[in-house]
Amino acid sequence: MRNISELRLDIVSGDWVVIATGRGKRPHDFGKKRGDHWWKRQKKSCPFEKLLPEALYVSLKNGDIHKPTHKNVSFLKRDWFLQIVPNKFPAFGRGVCAVRRRAGPYFWEEGVGFHDVVVTRSHEQSLALMSKDEVEMVIRAYRDRYIQLKDDDCVEYVSIFHNHGPEAGASIAHPHSQIISIPVIPPDVGRSIKGSADFFRKHKKCVHCLMIEHELEDGIRVIYEDEKFIAFVPYASRTAFEVRIFPKEHLPTFGSIHNSEITYLARAVKTVLGKLYKGLNNPSYNFFIHTSPVVHTATFQHYHWHLEILPKTAIWAGFELSTGIDISTIAPEKAAAFLRKQ
Ligand SMILES: [Zn+2]
Ligand SMILES: [Zn+2]
Structure with a gap:
């Protein structure tokens, strides 16, 4: 049976892309507008x-x-x-x-x-x-x-x-x-893993734990906090009103979360989504969990799992696509002050 998709490696950037043809779209289907x-x-x-x-x-x-x-x-x-x-x-x-396969100078799996x-x-x-x-x-x-x-x-x-x-x-x-x-x-996770590993080697401290401590002390970007979790608008937000939710305890993998902690996480997620719903009139958004990879041959003890919520307030246009630099059109501190009030 033919595989559903191929992972192709960009041999310049080292990033993976997925060519997923499982939906059987025909070329002219791409031109249809919904x-x-x-x-x-x-x-x-x-x-x-x-x-x-x-x-x-x-x-x-x-x-x-x-x-x-x-x-x-x-x-x-x-x-x-x-x-x-x-x-x-x-x-x-x-x-x-x-099994990594070759296709001329390229690789795919x-x-x-x-x-x-x-x-x-x-x-x-x-x-x-x-x-x-x-x-x-x-x-x-x-x-x-x-x-x-x-x-x-x-x-x-x-x-x-x-x-x-x-x-x-x-x-x-x-x-x-x-x-x-x-x-x-995935490339984004790989970069985060590398970044947090490099930071850990240099400072003997988890970069995420450091950010959590700083945000708690400063308070200006925090929108929710309880015994177990904190939600704040990141200092370098990628989109307007981006929110990240972190467990306060240093835990590399989401898979290790206990039922008692899920109760707290649910309250944090519900509170943050409720604030976005109210403040931004039910915006479209994506959220995802970033957690350590499950490669069985390596450990990722320096990583700190978290949840990222990105309201869809703008689309990636020429500048973002050409540079990989996001533009957020509100100061994160102002976004946090607004969300705190909701
Ligand atoms: Zn940590
Ligand atoms: Zn339905």
Whole structure:
């Protein structure tokens, strides 16, 4: 069987790109524009209104977690709150892992991995509008699936992300997150890992722990804080109103989070998304978790996992694309003051 996608290496930058042809788009499909009406029309034909037969993991409204079987499926259908299903159009799938192949001067690998979708039941209720307990179930599903995926032989990184709104690239209006496991360390994560390792060697301290300490002391960019987590607008924000949420304890991997800590994280996430919802009138946004890679031959003790929320307030245009430099049009300190008030 032909692989779903290829990872191709840019031999100049050393960055990976994915050529995913699984959706079978024809060239002229790329020219089609999708208007607002397309986004609104979707509820009728929404694929996520039911518990799907291929669900791998189901969380009920009362928080109980089940693996669907033919015996329990009828009450799961009635009481489900969240399901994890394999993506119908995966960017990564089966294949041979860890074999780097040549194509002239270039290199590629098969796009081996898993591509799952985490779906919550209501079509209208986005994360910002969920109860704290519901957000907690979503984060618990991320953690549980992360733990299952990290031990697969081919996996080097597990990416967990959520796209909200058409400007953030969500192709289905129904609230859903995605979990993709991939056979390489992604460039952005690789740079963060290297940066934090270099800092650690030089200063004998985690760069993220240092930032957390400074932000707590300074307070000017902090928008949320409790015993376990802190949320602040980064000093060097990439977009207007970017927010990062960090565990205060130095932990390299998201997979090690306990249920008791998930309760705190859910409150932090709900609070921050609620502030963005209120202050920016339900903006489109992307959020993702940055965590240490799961390469079994290396450890990443200097890394500090966190969650980044990037409201879609601008699009990457010529300057950003040509330089890799983001432009944020509000001072992070001002953005934080605004969000604190919401
Ligand atoms: Zn729906
Ligand atoms: Zn740290």
